[in-house]
Structure formats: C-alpha cells, structure tokens
Amino acid sequence: MKSPTGAPDDQGLQQLMRNRLTRRGFMRAAGVGAAGISLASVLPACGSETSGPSQEPSQVFSGEPEGQVEFANWPVYIDKAKDPDTGESYIPSLRMFEEETGATVTYKQVIQENASFFSKIQPNLQAGQPTGWDIVVFTNGWEFAALVANDWVVTLDTTKRPTFDRYAEPFAADPPFDPGAKHSMAYQSGLTGIGVNTQLVDAEITTLDDLADPAKLPPDSVGMIKADMPDLVMINLGIDPLTSGPDEWNAAADWLRMQRDTGLVRQYYEQGYVDDFTAGNIAATMAWSGDVLYYQLWGGYPNLEWIFPEGGAFLWTDNMMIPTGAAHPVSALQLMDFFYRPDVATMVQEWVFYMSPCSATQEQILADADAAEAEGSKGYADKLRATAENPYLFPSDELLANASFGRQLENDDEKAEWDSIFEPISEGG
C-alpha cells in the first residue's frame, strides 16, 4: 500500500486478491493430500539417518552476503502491489531489499500449515541434507521445539541484527519459547480469542465459557481451533500454560469435553474456520485476531467481531528461522533484520493485520493515513486509521499482560501425553 503505485484504485485489486484468502484461513491446507505429503517426506529418508551437525553461529555467518535468499512463507502473508508499467504484481518490501542489497529473493508461499510443512522438510533435516530454503516460518509450537532441539535450525549470530536490537517489541526480543531469540526472529504475532457473528448472536459473548453456554448459542454453531484450544482453555481456567503439567491439561480436557457434550460445537478446525464463519455457518468461534480484523475492517463483513476473552487470550508468534544446511544464511539474516525496519514492517503490517514485532509501525500507518487523505482518498485513510487505532493490532501492555504464549512441549513423551489427552476430544473419545 506504500507502493509507488499506492493509488486508491490499486486497493480494489488488492482487496479482491485478498478477499477470500487470509493467511490462516487459507483452505488448501487440508486438501492437497496427505498421500502426496507422506511420499515426499519419506523418499529422502531412505538414505542416511543421521542428524545434521550443529554449527557455530560465528562460522555460519562469517562470510559475505551470498546475494540470494530462498524464503518459504505462508500464503497472503506479505505486502503486494501492482507494477504500473508491466501490470505484474510484486512484493514492494522485498523489491526494496533487492534494490538496496543487490540480492535476489525467491519468495514462495508454500506453508499451509506448520505440521505439514514440517513433515516435508523433516526427512531432509534428519538426513543432514539441505532443505533448499534459507528462511522458513513456523509458529511457536512442537514443530518449533523439534527444530531447535535437534539443531535443525542454525543458531543466529545475534551480533548481526542491529535493526532487530533497536526495534524488536519485548514479546519478540525475548520470547519464552526461544530465550534471547537465539534461533528465531518473529515475523508476525497474533492473538487467538473469540470471533462472533453479531447477526447471528443476540447474547453478549465475553468469555470462553460463553462458547459452552446453550442459553447463549444455538446447537452446532460453535467452531474450535484444534491446535490452539488446549492453551486457550487453560488460560481461561486461570492456569498459566507455560508452567502447566498433565493435571492442568486434564482440567482443560474436562472443560473441552463438557463443552462438546453441550452439543454446541460444530467442528474442530485444523484451518478452515474462516469459510464457515463468513458464510454464517458458525455463530461464534475461536478465531485469530488478524483474520477477523481483516474481514471486519477491510473485507466487507462488519458483522464479524473479534473479542479478547475476559479470562485472557492466547498469544502466538510466527517465527523466521534458518534451516541447517541453508545455502545463503548471511543474506537470510540480513533480510530477517530488514523486516524490523519501521518502514518495511509497516508495509507488511498494513497488509496482513497481525501484530508487528517491530515497534513504531503505528505512527507510520497514521502518517500513511494522512498522506492518503491529502491525496484525496478519504475512505482509505479512514481504514488505515481504524487499523492503527485497533487495540488488538497494537495491544497495550495491560492487554498483553492478560495474554499468554502456549505450553512449549519439550520432548516426545510430553507431546505423546499431551496428544493422548487432547486428540481424543475431536475424535469423539
């Protein structure tokens, strides 16, 4: 939107392209076929079965920039504009990086879901072979933990990210799942809370308990997000997920079973809740802040509302990491640091509607709004202002204090126990 073409008529195209595709709601996820995934993931595994060697950051990052970056990211998760001369769409932030550094960035929107992308690169990493990517983006979760625990991502040279040191928000500078951000740098963060379709719900929804209250919601009208629900439920039970153990997990599972037995839950979603939510098939749902905010502010669904649950919200971060064996680590780290420049971070945030890990984007967006108004695009300026003033895109410290990251599972036994407690819920057990 801060593109050279930044004229309002470009917005129409941009919105059209985004309309049905928000990054998290992207539906291809489930579809493309586990068969394909499993084949791709096991083929390289037939070779050697050793873990890659751990590499010293000073060695990995000692050379000159390689001039190339292979970047794997989620769909519709970066800025976009249309070149006025060629008519082709391009990514302004990356073009800027290319112009300033002379590097070439190959940007591929190949990550539909953490677990499936992990399963694709895992055999290579286990066999000590390069994945072909220099930057991959994973949400903090077991995939993240496995990548770090097995040295499948390189330890970053923390002396080579000056922009990050200057602008990183506290939640990005020292996240609990990666102290000191030694292996990762936040790309965007978001909150999991409650989405409500105000056309379909008369009752006031303020807490997660309302999603289990038959007096407030009709049968089969509630959506739950499978991967996030254990942590969000714990937070709303007053449990700190970070220090939780099997007893607390069972308490959360009991709540989830109670909720299921009310007959309110329509589906436990891997990804695609947004389709059902916008179509009006679910009245209230666990929801990601950026999805709902986009549809409400920009997508033409003023009836959708995102609510920060009274008991607290679940905070997560999508993190850029460099897989072990990456061919261009120096340029990759350079690009990761580049995303922390306030002007660049603003370009991205005005597109994706999640929390930027870079402080100082708010003023930039307001400045863009003033600029847009001066150009005569009042409507666009108002939308930018609404974006900049949104408390969930720029959460106050007080709000953030009421949000928590999820439990980081440390090893396979923990993960097996966690899964044995929570997986049966969505399988009817």
Next chain:
Amino acid sequence: MATAVHPRHGSRPHGIERRRRRVAYGLLGPGGGWLVLFFLVPVVIMAYTSLKSGGVMAGGFTFTWEFGNYGTALAGRQEFLLRSLTFAILTTAGTVLLAYPAVYWIAFHGGRWKSTFLFMILLPYFVSFMIRTVQWKFILGDNGPVLTFVKDLGLVSDDFHILATAGAVVGGLIYNYLPFAALPLFVALDRIDPALVEGAQDLYATPAAAFRKIVFPLSMPGIFAATLLTFVPATGDYVEAEILGSPSTKMIGNIIQTEFLGRARYPVAAALATVLMLTMVILTSIYAKVLGTEDETLSAARV
C-alpha cells in the same frame, strides 16, 4: 474369420520371435516403469516407514522392525474404518444409481449430441476439487440460499442444517466421484449394439425384460469398473469429512491425517495407511471373486 497360421506353428526363424518378445516387453516398459516408480516404490517406503520408531523431538525416526506401530494404529480405530466402509458403500451405490440412468439415456438416445451431453456431465469437474467442495459450504450453508428458502417456506425448523452431518459427507462424496462411475458406465452401455435390444423386442420381450436380460448383463463390466473406481478412493477420502462433516463423521483418512500431522507419529500413520490398503485389496478381491468373474475383470480393464 481369417485363418492365419499362428507363428508358433510355422517355421519362422527364432530371431523374429525374439524380436517380437522384445517389442512386447518394450511396450510394457513405460507403464511398468510408472507402476514401479509411483506404486511399488511408495508402497515399499510406506511399509518401511510403518516399522520405524523414534520421535520428532528426539531426532526423528529410524527403522527398527517396530511392529507395535500396527497395534497402536488399530487400537480404537475400528469405528472409523467401519464408518469409512459404510460411507464408501453408500457413495458407490449413490453414484451408480445416479449415473446409470443418465448415461443410459445418453448412450441410447443421445444421438449426435452424445459427446456434448457427456461433456456436460464432466464440465463441473474442470473446476478444482477443493473449490467445488468448499462452495458447498456456501450453497448449503445454514444461512445459504437453499436453506434460507426452505426455512422461509416453513418446511424445516430454523435450526435445521445439512452441513456437518453424515448426509453432507456422503452427498459430497457422491458428487465428487460421479464421473468415475459415469464414464465406465457410458463406455459399457455405448458398446451395446441397439440391434440386440430390437431383437429382444421382436421376440416379444417387454422393454423391462429387454433391459433386464440384455442391457443390464452387458453393462456389468461397466458397473464393475464403476464400483471399483468409486469405492476404493472413497474409502480413503478425508477431504469431504473434513470440510462438510463434523467430529462425529470422521473417516479413517482423517485419522491417518491426525496421526501424521497432529501427533506427528509418521510410522503409526504409515501403519494405518498400510492396513487400509490391505483391507481394500482383500475386500476388492472378494468382490471380484463373488460378483465378477475373471472375464468381467478383464472386460472392466478393457473399459
């Protein structure tokens, strides 16, 4: 009938025979290579993976002859296997019942528009499978065009819904697998010489009897192919259940997906997939033995 002498009985030199054989094997090459590369190798890898042990956090999985994966995979999963088979049988019956009359009409009464009508059956399938399936969420949505209309007429109660039911899943499966039944049925019906039906009627057979005694038996290879082509993939399908279903309509494919992605137990997922494949091989073999003859299997292959 030509009365050519079979080469084996003639006094042709051996060299030609050998060259013939080479050509035969050469022709088999591309297809055989395809099967080896895209069927045999993946199946072996799947079986190999199913015997690994380890964990994603502990460096990954290594081959250890871990037969215990099969026990883990099957524990408590019979329900899902049974549901998948039930859904697949309903799907197969539904597609054949829907497709048969339509392609029958096209084959016998389509005239010069035959290929146009057939194309019309296939036309929706030019759109991506995922997009077609997701669109049902909007068409059949609780507040979508169909249900709003029906509810306005007062035909159903206000909280009636189609999505998130077993009916929606089976309906989605029938919709998506229809061409897999329609095409082989059409080929089988189209090959029937109309003169045979006329002959039957000349011999005082009623139209129903002509259908029962002539058309239906001659279309058996098509039915056999149609049922196999829908039943086998429908059993393993998990997309419809994921998109159009609810937690109580999960199929075995969804469980394999959960094992693979959710629990990241790749060997257990591979074991479950192997069991599913073996189950299908056994079931279709029994089916071929009971309902089809070897001749029909070959005819089906010809279809």
